[in-house]
Amino acid sequence: MTEVLEGECLCGAVKYRVIAAPIISGACYCRDCQKTSGGAEAHGMMFPASAVTVVQGTPTTFGRKVDSGNDVFRQFCPDCGVYVISWNNAAPEYKAIKVGTLKDPSVYQSQGSLWVSSAQSWHHPDPKLPQHSKMPCVAELSTAQ
Ligand SMILES: [Zn+2]
Ligand SMILES: [Zn+2]
Numbered sequence: 792m793t794e795v796l797e798g799e800c801l802c803g804a805v806k807y808r809v810i811a812a813p814i815i816s817g818a819c820y821c822r823d824c825q826k827t828s829g830g831a832e833a834h835g836m837m838f839p840a841s842a843v844t845v846v847q848g849t850p851t852t853f854g855r856k857v858d859s860g861n862d863v864f865r866q867f868c869p870d871c872g873v874y875v876i877s878w879n880n881a882a883p884e885y886k887a888i889k890v891g892t893l894k895d896p897s898v899y900q901s902q903g904s905l906w907v908s909s910a911q912s913w914h915h916p917d918p919k920l921p922q923h924s925k926m927p928c929v930a931e932l933s934t935a936q
Pocket of ligand 1: 800801802804805868869870871872873
């Protein structure tokens with residue numbers, strides 16, 4: 792099923808559109824996501840990169856090497872600072888959006904938790920869903936429903 796999803800940053804300067812069904816959806820508990828989310832896990836939906844289009848504004852791209860040795864790029868609004876889109880240089884054919892920036896975040900259904908090895912004692916990864924110590928590969932996640 793192909794869906795059209797729209798989202799934007801906090802101030803609305805950066806808007807994006809996704810025309811695809813998500814490949815995977817899940818919550819990430821890595822320290823980087825804790826920092827960019829404000830402390831909580833970050834909920835994301837991953838799509839083919841070609842399906843994710845910035846339709847308004849010019850987000851700033853911030854790249855950082857993560858534990859795996861890969862570079863993770865995150866795009867945020869230069870005005871309000873809210874992160875909207877990210878990808879990993881090891882798999883640039885995929886891009887993820889932050890669920891909280893969707894116009895309708897209720898479409899999100901988590902399929903599992905990533906990087907629970909970095910979760911804090913006050914986090915509560917869903918016990919009914921698969922929990923991955925670190926970042927599984929996309930193939931593993933997509934079959935882990
Ligand atoms: Zn903004
Ligand atoms: Zn993360």
